[in-house]
Amino acid sequence: MNEILRIEGLRMAFGHHEVLREIDLSVAEGESIAIIGPSGSGKSTLLRCLNRLEEPTGGRMIFEGREFTAATDINALRTRMGMVFQHFNLFPHMTALGNVIEAPIHVRKVRREEAITEGLRLLAKVGLAERADAYPTQLSGGQKQRVAIARCLAMQPRLLLLDEVTSALDPELVGEVLAVIRDLARQGMTMLIVTHEMSFARDVADRVIFMDGGVIVEQGSPTEIFGNPKNERLRRFLRAVLEREAV
Amino acid sequence: MLDFLNLAQLYFPYILRGAIVTLELTVLALIGSIVLGLLTAFARMSKQRWLRAAAGTYIELIRATPALLQLFIIYFGLTSFDIRLDPFSAAVLTLGLIGGAYAAEVFRAGIEAVDRGQYEAARSLGMPSPLAMRRIILPQAAVLILPPFTNFVIAMVKDTSLALTIAVPEIMYRSYDAASQSFRSLEIYVMAGIIYVAICLPLSQLAKGLERRRVPR
Numbered sequence: 001m002n003e004i005l006r007i008e009g010l011r012m013a014f015g016h017h018e019v020l021r022e023i024d025l026s027v028a029e030g031e032s033i034a035i036i037g038p039s040g041s042g043k044s045t046l047l048r049c050l051n052r053l054e055e056p057t058g059g060r061m062i063f064e065g066r067e068f069t070a071a072t073d074i075n076a077l078r079t080r081m082g083m084v085f086q087h088f089n090l091f092p093h094m095t096a097l098g099n100v101i102e103a104p105i106h107v108r109k110v111r112r113e114e115a116i117t118e119g120l121r122l123l124a125k126v127g128l129a130e131r132a133d134a135y136p137t138q139l140s141g142g143q144k145q146r147v148a149i150a151r152c153l154a155m156q157p158r159l160l161l162l163d164e165v166t167s168a169l170d171p172e173l174v175g176e177v178l179a180v181i182r183d184l185a186r187q188g189m190t191m192l193i194v195t196h197e198m199s200f201a202r203d204v205a206d207r208v209i210f211m212d213g214g215v216i217v218e219q220g221s222p223t224e225i226f227g228n229p230k231n232e233r234l235r236r237f238l239r240a241v242l243e244r245e246a247v
Numbered sequence: 248m249l250d251f252l253n254l255a256q257l258y259f260p261y262i263l264r265g266a267i268v269t270l271e272l273t274v275l276a277l278i279g280s281i282v283l284g285l286l287t288a289f290a291r292m293s294k295q296r297w298l299r300a301a302a303g304t305y306i307e308l309i310r311a312t313p314a315l316l317q318l319f320i321i322y323f324g325l326t327s328f329d330i331r332l333d334p335f336s337a338a339v340l341t342l343g344l345i346g347g348a349y350a351a352e353v354f355r356a357g358i359e360a361v362d363r364g365q366y367e368a369a370r371s372l373g374m375p376s377p378l379a380m381r382r383i384i385l386p387q388a389a390v391l392i393l394p395p396f397t398n399f400v401i402a403m404v405k406d407t408s409l410a411l412t413i414a415v416p417e418i419m420y421r422s423y424d425a426a427s428q429s430f431r432s433l434e435i436y437v438m439a440g441i442i443y444v445a446i447c448l449p450l451s452q453l454a455k456g457l458e459r460r461r462v463p464r
Contacts, residue, residue: 051371079373089368093386103372106382148368155372 002029004159004190005050010059012042012049012214019045021214023059027159032191034201034222037211038237043194044086046211047161050192051083064158079107082152086164088144090136096123096147097132100154108155115154122150126180142173146180153184160184162193178204198241202226210234254434258425262435265421266442272338272407272417277400279343284350291355302351309348314409317341322413338410346403353399357392358384397454401447418442 005027012020020042027033035043048054050061052074061068063077091099100119104110110118123129126146136144145165152160162181166174178200185191185204195201201208201222208225210218210233218231229235290302309317321344322337332340361384369379408419422439426432 053367053371075373075375077373078371083368083371085364085368087364089362089364091365091368091383091387093390102382103374106378107373151372 003027004029004064006062007050008060008062010046010049010056010061012045012054012056012058019214020049020056023214023216025209025216027190027192029158029190030188031206032185032189032193032204033207033209034205035192035194035209035211036196036198036201036237037217041211042214043211044163047083047163047192047194051078051081051161053083075107079103079155080157081159081161082155082157083161084145084148084152084163084165086167088136088141088148088168090144090148090151092136095133095135096128096139096143096150099136099147100151103151104154119150119154122153123147125153125183126150127176140173141169142176145169145177149177149180149184158190160189160191162191162195164194164196166195166197196241198226198238210237212237251434254429254431255438258429258435259438261425262418262421262438263442265416265418266446268335268415268417269404269407270446272335272342272410272415273400273404275339276342276346276403276407279339280346280350280399280403283343283347284354287347287351288354288358291351292358306348306351309345314341314345314406315412317345318409318413334410334413334415337413338407338415342403342406342409345406346399349399349402350396353392353395354388356395357388360391361387394454394458397450397457401450401454404446404450405443 003026005025007023007025010020010023010025011018023042023046035046037043045054049056052068064080066072068077090096091102094102097116097119100122101112101115104115104118105112120129120132123132126149128143128146128150131139131143131147134143136147139147149165165181166177169177174197178197181191181193181200182204193201193205203222205222207219208222209216210225210229210231212233218225218229218234225234226238229238287302287305290298291306293299293302318338318341321341322332322334325332365383365387366379369383370376374382407417410417411419411423414420418439422435426435429435
């Protein structure tokens with residue numbers, strides 16, 4: 001398997017508060033990895049560091065065989081590594097289609113007609129072809145998040161970072177977003193998925209990573225992590241979360 | 248009443264011609280304010296510490312001194328350096344400098360009021376910072392900025408009256424002139440007031456309308 005991303009000893013601190021401590025991770029092409037853990041464990045910060053929305057305080061990052069350094073073109077990196085946010089962050093002054101074609105036209109310099117064709121195809125892919133002309137305020141949370149995913153895909157990223165993409169959704173809207181992500185996994189998109197949806201992590205992820213206190217405490221296949229957790233902290237976390245899900 | 252109409256016939260056209268000068272002052276000073284205000288707003292939000300400090304100093308100096316003093320420094324003070332501006336230019340320059348400082352704060356507040364996630368989303372799509380600013384942040388900030396900016400324009404119209412002190416023939420200068428010729432201060436200044444209201448009232452109505460139309464995010 002081709003390695004697409006490797007991070008070594010990644011560290012991040014806000015002042016004296018260490019959020020990430022020595023994270024090592026290797027991601028293979030086509031792999032979907034679910035990252036779980038209690039809030040404040042550093043999951044989201046890890047994704048934000050990879051996308052350079054936060055500047056790590058230490059460690060190395062190698063993406064597509066090239067090490068990230070101060071000289072790396074951060075914008076080029078970001079076009080290859082898409083990010084989907086918890087609160088969608090759609091551009092409210094643009095239609096759904098406008099959101100999707102914005103970066104292809106202005107960053108990748110794709111011709112407008114081409115971008116529109118591709119944008120409509122992507123909106124159809126996330127089940128929103130008929131909502132192309134709607135503004136974000138006219139869309140439900142689930143629809144907004146699907147537009148946000150289409151917007152990301154329009155840049156043809158090699159790696160998708162999904163940061164708690166269903167946490168801000170009404171429960172009945174979670175399913176439609178997860179279905180889109182499941183589809184992407186099936187088509188071989190490489191993904192790092194920070195999530196609180198355990199059952200989703202279990203059936204979509206090739207590998208599950210449990211983080212706590214800024215370190216990776218345990219990782220393995222979903223069967224190992226959910227069926228036979230070794231670390232006591234992971235066991236406690238799963239008990240708490242699964243109890244809540246059962247209610 | 249008849250008396251007032253007679254007086255108006257005599258002096259109103261004269262004062263009204265001052266309105267043209269007032270509007271010229273306003274428009275030119277506004278153009279300067281917008282350019283200077285945008286530059287200063289971005290300097291205030293810059294990563295460069297010295298740029299932030301420079302912009303901050305400029306804003307604080309303008310805010311901490313009376314406009315009249317600034318006008319006198321530019322018009323009378325600069326002659327010490329052999330810079331002799333005509334009254335109109337000195338007024339435009341001063342009002343532009345003052346406006347730039349206040350506009351900068353209006354712009355900055357608007358830009359900072361746009362949700363940070365918007366900038367992050369734009370950047371994470373590979374948009375360079377200036378592009379993200381132009382395509383994503385500024386269009387949203389403009390909607391937020393427009394109402395306070397309209398109020399700023401109104402203040403500018405009224406501030407042009409300071410130019411009276413250096414003999415720019417705007418509304419106040421001509422009213423003062425007319426009043427000292429006619430010895431009818433009340434009537435003359437009421438005429439001037441009518442002209443100011445005619446300029447400012449539509450603007451403040453516009454500001455109110457914009458405030459109402461603001462779409463929720």
